[in-house]
Amino acid sequence: MIFSGELRGGEKLPPEGELARQFGVSRTTVREALRSLATEGLISKTPGIKGGSFVQQVDYQSLGTLLRDSLHHRLQLGCLRPDELAMVRQYLEVPAARLAAEHRSATDLSTLRQIVARQKTISVDDPEVPDLDSRFHRTIAAASGNRVLAAFVHALHSETEPLHYLDLSPDVGRETVRQHQKIVKTIAAEDADAAEAAVVEHLSYLRAHLLPTDANDGRAQVPLPLADLPTGDRRLGGHSSTA
Known part of the structure; x- marks a missing residue:
């Protein structure tokens, strides 16, 4: 039935x-x-x-929830490692941004701008930071127009919690938000090549600021080689302009 x-x-x-x-x-x-x-x-x-x-x-969200729960159980059982999920997530975020530049809607852009605007007003130790970061990347994946891709990014982001692995100082927080702004601008401009380059730059920056392995319970994400990818103020956004 x-x-x-x-x-x-x-x-x-x-x-x-x-x-x-x-x-x-x-x-x-x-x-x-x-x-x-x-x-x-x-x-x-x-x-x-x-x-x-x-x-x-x-829909992609319910599929993403099913994938997340399945991955979560396998992580708990030791069948998978967090770094394996993190690597797949990084690979998927590059084509997601490219597709988002080609298929994004006005609603997608509005949501991304609202997220970045909020990120600019809060400090790096605000409990809202991880959720905003996850929402930012999930929204880009949803804007791709590919529901399976969006579901996988949703699940992988929920389970790997990228910010958990970062040395998230105020400077790193501000630079991360500036990079988010740049990504939104390229998506708004419907420039797929620029969106892809902006995401690669963003992921490369994050990899350069990973915490040492012993600082995150031995679960540090394995850096993804760049060659393998397609080409004072404590506020996260500092004084940068909005996207």
């Missing part, structure tokens, strides 16, 4: 008793089936009087 579109994203499933009657099975079988669907990410279960089982929306 879900795959055929009879049950659409966001729609609430009938009660267990009704499902049991409809399919001619026991309520126990229905509960087992619902657990399986939830595990597969096809439905979500909400507790409470107004809760129930709902068909998951099928």
Whole structure:
């Protein structure tokens, strides 16, 4: 019913008793089936009087959440290393910026400018910094127009937390925001080559300011060779102009 579109994203499933009657099975079988669907990410279960089982929306964010959870479990089990995820994330962010320059919408640009404007007003130790950085890169990936690419960047950014690995001094914070501004300007100008170059410059700068391995629990991200890529004030933004 879900795959055929009879049950659409966001729609609430009938009660267990009704499902049991409809399919001619026991309520126990229905509960087992619902657990399986939830595990597969096809439905979500909400507790409470107004809760129930709902068909998951099928978009890049829900796919990204599924990927993130899967990667998170494998990291916890030691099946994957954080540096492996970080390297893939870096590789994906370059084509994401290029595609964003070609496909971005006015809404995408507005969101990116709002994020950078906020970054300019806060200090490097503000708890909002990691989320803003992640939102910036996820928005670029979403602006690419490729939902699979956006889902992977969403998942990888959520799990690798790039700022966790940086020596984020006020100077590094200000330069990072200036680079974010530059990336936004190239995307706004629909200049794919310049957007790609701006992201490569940004990633190269970040790699140059990684914390020593022992400063981040031995999980330092492996620097990605540049050749492998396509070509006083504590406020993050200092006094630079907005993008």
